[in-house]
Amino acid sequence: MASNLVLGSTGLVGSNILATLLTDSSISAVHTISRRAPKSTGPTLHATIEADTTQWAAKLAGIKPTPSTAFSGLGTTRAQAGGIANQWKIDHDLNVELARAAKEAGVRSFVFISSTGSDGLLANWLPYSKMKKGVEQTVKELDFETAIIVRPAIIMGDREVPHQGGPFLIGATRALGRWFGLGVQDRLGQEADVIARAAVHAAKIAAEGKAPSKYWILESSEIVRLGRTEWKD
Template sequence: MTNVALIGCTGMVGAHILTSLLANSSITRVDTISRRTPQAAGASPQPKLTTFVSDDTSKWASQLSSLTPTPSIFISAFATTRGAAGGFENQYKIEHGLNVELAKAARDAGTKVYVLISSSGADIKSGFGYTKMKGEIEEDVKALGFERTVILRPGLITGQRDESRPMEAAVRFVAGAFGKLHSSLKDGWAQDADVIGKAAVNVGLKALDGDVPAGSEKVWVLYGSDIIQHGKA
C-alpha cells in the first residue's frame, strides 16, 4: 500500500492526478499542499485525503517534511503563468523555486519516487525563457538523486481550464476537432489532461515497483505517445 504527496492539485492536470490517486485502491493516503482547497476535498468525504492549504508557500517544505508516514511517491504538477506571477522573473522564482525546494524536502524525508509534469519543449539550452526554465527544473530535480525520477513531457494539454487563456483555448479547440476525426491526428502533439493525470499515477506506481524500461532505472522520461499508452492503460 502506498502513500503519495501532491502539489499542483488545483491545476488542470493536478486535479486529474488527484482524482486518479483517490480512485486507486493501492494508494492508502494522499496528502496535498496547495494555496486553495482542491475541488475533490469539497465534493464528498475522502477518508484517505489530507489537505494542507496555505497562501504562505514558505511553509510548504516544512509541511511536506513533517508528513507521517513519509510519502513513497511525490508528484509535482505545480506551475504558474507569467501573468499570474506578474512577469517572467517572478514566474521563475515561484515555479522553479518551489518545485526544487519541495523536491529537496521530499528527498530528505526519504521519498523514493519523484514524478514531475514538465513540458515537451523543456531544454536548459533553449532560447525561450519558459522552456529553459522547465529544463532547469528537470535538471535540478534529477541532480537530487531520488531512487527514481519520472518526468512526463506532454505536448499541448487539452481540457477545461478554470482561468482564461484565449490563445491556448483556440489551439485546444483545433486539437479537439482533430481528435474527433481520429485520435492519431491529435495524440502526437496534444494530450488530454485526464490522460496525463492517469499516466502520472500509473507510472509513479510502476517506478516504485521497479517496473521501468531498460536504461531508465534512475530517470524515466515519457513523451506524448508514452503518456497516451500509460494514461489509457
C-alpha cells in the same frame, strides 16, 4: 505507492492526479499542500492549506509517515503570476525547493509534470522551457530511486483561468483529431486526465521496481500509452 504527495493539486493536471489517486483503493493516504482547498475529496485525503508558499517545504518535511511518491504539477502562467520573474519563482524556484525537500524527507520517487521541448534546441532561450529544464535537471541530480519526467505537448482540458490563446489551440487540436484521426491529435496534445493517469501509472510501475530506467522520461506517445491505451480503472 501506499502514501503519496500531490503538489499543484488545484491546477489542471495536478487536480486530475489527485482525483485519480483518491479513487485507488490500494493507496492508504494522499497528502496535498496548497494555497486553497482541492476540489476532490475522499477518506484518504490529507490536505494542508497554507497560503505562504515559503512554508511548504517545512510542511512537506512534517508529513509522517513520509510519502513514498511525490507528484508535482505545480505551475502558473505569466499572466496570472504578473510577469516572467514571478512565474519563475513558482514554476522553477518553488518546484526546485520542494523537490529538494522531498529528497531530504526520504521520498523515493518523484514525478514532475514538465513540457515537451524542455530539452529541444530552443530550451535555453525560451523562458518557459528554461524553467522546466531547470527543474528536470535538479530532479535528476537529486538522485531519487526513480525520477519520472512527464512531457505533454498541448495540455487539453478546462482551466479555471484559460491560458492566453489556449482555447483556440485546444479547439484546433481537437478539430484536427476529428478530421485526420486521434493519432494526429495525440501527437499535438493530450487530455489532462490522460496525462494524470500516465503519471500515476508510471509511478506504480516504478513502485513495483519495473521502471525502464532510474530517470524515466514520458513523451507524448508514452503518455497516451500509459494514460489511455493501457490504463485500467
